[in-house]
Amino acid sequence: MEFILAIAIGILFASGIWLVLRPRSFQVIIGLMLLSYATNLFIFITGKLAINQPAFTFSEAAAATELFTDPLPQALVLTAIVIGFATTALYLVVLLGSRGLTGTDHVDGKEREVTHE
């Protein structure tokens, strides 16, 4: 289980990094999405990987730590997900505006070189 998750994070991260290094703004936005999945998962696994132990403490007597998953990374990730949405939206609008203003979707605002067909 741990290995699957670790490899998954690695794949998401590698795909994200690859895309972030690409020149086209849409590639970068997809890359940022994948990177944020990977990062959220990574923050999430710093808690404990518990199955069927959601952090719902219905009675005070049963509030023994080992019966529950770690709620703190979850709260952090929840915040991160929502903020991620906001930054994606902001990036998208900047992307569109840049495309309209510069006439290219290269992240530098201009093409790297004249493409030879």
Added chain:
Amino acid sequence: MLLLTLIVLPFLGSIAAAFMPTHARNREAWFAGAIALTSLLITLSKYTVIAEGELITFQLEWIAQFGLNLSFRMDGLAWLFTLMIQGICLLVILYARYYMSPKDPVPRFFSFLLAFMGAMLGVVLSGNLIQLVIFWELTSLTSFLLIGYWHHRTDARRGARMAFTVTALGGLCLLAGVILLGQVVGSYELDKVLAARELVVNHDWYLAIFLLIALGALTKSAQFPFHFWLPHAMAAPTPVSAYLHSATMVKAGIFLLMRLWPVLAGTPEWTWIIAGAGAITMLLGAYFAAFQHDLKGLLAYSTISHLGLITCLVGIGTPLAVVAAIFHTINHATFKASLFMAVGIIDHETGTRDLRKLSGIGRYMPYTATLAIVAGAAMAGVPLLNGFLSKEMFFAETLTVGSDRNIWLSVAAVLMGIFGVVYSLRLIKVFFGTFNPTIGITPQEPPRWMRFPAEFLVICCLVVGIFPELSVGLLLSSAAGSVLGDQLPQYNLAIWHGINIPLVMSFVALVGGILTYLEMRRRGVFTRDRTPLVPTWANGKQLFEQALLALTGAMMRLERIFGTRRVQRQVLILVLAALGAFAVIGFSPISLDAAQPSSELTIPFALLWLVGGACAIAAAALAKYHRLASLILAGGTGIVVCLTFLWFSAPDLALTQLMVETVTTLLLLLGLRWLPPRLMQGKPTLRKIARRSRDFIIAIIAGLGMTLISLVVMFNPSSSRISAFFLERALSEGGGSNVVNVLLVDFRALDTLGEITVLGVVAITVYALLRRFRPAPESVGAPLQQLDPIDPAARQTVPDQVSHGYLLVPSVYISAILPITFLIAVYFFMRGHNLPGGGFVAGLIFSVGLMMQYMLSGTAWVELKSRLQPHRWVSAGLLIAAATGIGAWFVGYPLLTSHTAHVTLPGIGEIHLPSAFMFDLGVFVAVVGTTMLIITALAHQALRSTRFVTSGVVTPPPPYQEDQ
């Protein structure tokens, strides 16, 4: 408390003065004068207390955990400086009232002047070294503003910048020195530092401490080799020069040396460096002063020379030298301020300060002439004036340095005296001789009250010169006593001590000066353009400018080599830097063998991630030419992430991820419409392939690294005691059983409040950016899909859409579902505190419901029917959340403390009502507002463009080509 008033009053006055009308010269002057006078009276009222040798202190807690308090302390030395700062400030204000032209924006002037006074008072009254440095830098800053007051003039800007660069750099050195000193002593309190001489002097760091502090003091007091800024600071208005460069700013360095004299002085380093710098400075200053053509330049260099004299005295370090230093500080302040004022009057009345043009103006302004001549004589050290007394004390002290055979310092002192007489004579000369009519104006006496400040100061010179013991005896002994403690020597402030060596030296300097002056005049040395015997390259200003230029040039070259404006390159550097940092830190704590895999390999989970990983890789591969496919694939990965959260007991995360995924995909779909298609172009060049391979390798390395880190993290679980705290307290103190939700709305509510604020800011930014949105020209026209006759909307005009909606049947259907969606949102919201749900999720569900309406009924139709104003939702949400948090204040708890109430309602039963519920409501409303504002702002663009198309100006859509 009075001490605090002394500091705060000028700053308050400064703020008030800044807001007065631009040309209210009189009101400004009265106001500033009242502030200065009040402060001065407070100081004077403390005279008796201080004269008895008492210490006035005042402490205010500041950053107690670092041992830093706001600490003010007034002893004899501080009192004397305070008196000078306030007294001369008052005189300068009066003088400036007449000096400043009605056209000058005076509020700025008086505001800066008062702020400067406050900063100076802060320096002399600080009882804490760090605090002293802060005020010290404030004086640099305010003096920068004052010197550059006429900022339309290049010389003023340059002079201000130079003064600021030099003194602020010195200030940084001083800060470093003071921190070291504080570390050695164990306290930054002045009282403790002053008592720790043995500890400091014998410490290994002594040299470093001393050098850093000396750098601070010597730059501020314009000592060689940092003297060059002072003459250029003369571009300031003359009242500023009179204030800053006679009594205050440049004296701060000397004050600091005197203040720290008990701790640092008495070592060979101290004597050599301080006295050496002082001796060189006083000689050079006097020499240069003699050859200036600008009256203010002459005064500037003479100031440098006199500061050198005082520094030299402090450096000599005998108790009597310290007394002489303090005495000369007072005397210099009085005669130099009055001379600056006299020069300002001359400038004001004749329009020039050029010594070669000015001549014989004494007959037109006899009164001013008398004042300037007396002050000039004091500067030259003529008997019966104050300058004579302290200079003679200085001569006496130079004799004590070294052995009897070592007379170099005495020779230097006499030389300085000779040149002092020369430049004083040059100054006085402007009043005699024949009047030079080419200056074009016939000068006349200035107004009565413009003369008064100089008059007052000249009378002080005379009184001190004739009755020294009576006038300043007590003042001097209390000031010197606070520096020297029980080492205070016996001295006699009489004019006549009998015929002795110092008197002979004074006499030699006077007569020698007069003879030198006459000889030089005969040879015409004074009319030369350059100072004789000085090589052209030895020009402080030029060297400084060159150094600055070289520095900025080097930085720009560095930026060209290592910097880039290309985002792609920047991201690459960022990624590489992260990898590099990772490589440096390394994997030392890796211990996989000791770890216990907590759960065995499960096939379904592996399959799940097979899909998720494939989706991610495919999304990466397709993002360039097949954006829609890539977006859908990325969404697939998102769903797998969501399922993973669900798998590992995080239902709240899964819910939020699902909803955010939906909204983000919708958003990007809306955005895709404005991105013209990108078509595959032939074969990639070799360079492109190389670049891609490089990035591919980087990506693989990064992915592997993350895999490894993840493994390390998972196999070394941390026993988080914080989490246990939350689990134990969620129900009992937060009043909710969903710990994650309680964390968000209660324990970490401030965090959440910040987060929804960010959301609101982003939403409004997006909205603002889209208001001026100019889409790519290729995408202005309606996309091909909309022109396809199969699409009912292709034939629809905007009015059509407004009346019927976009797709009639689905939109009726979705309208029917809408209330149910809302109900689901309310359900998730209500149960959020105890079960999966909460404000975020509910807000997103609510928004998705609305968005479906937009999609199926068309933007125009919805915008006509609905009254939804997302801006108001955003602000309302923020207000609700903040008000709930602030509410805790009114019942005496800290911000965002929550309270749980259980209300039993008939028919419904017990209702769980924590105040966090209201907070969550705010989150809900803010989330709805944010998502709706972003999505509708983007969706609305399509409407604008459709209107554009239907109004007849149809741009032909670009030739649509199937993606290869």
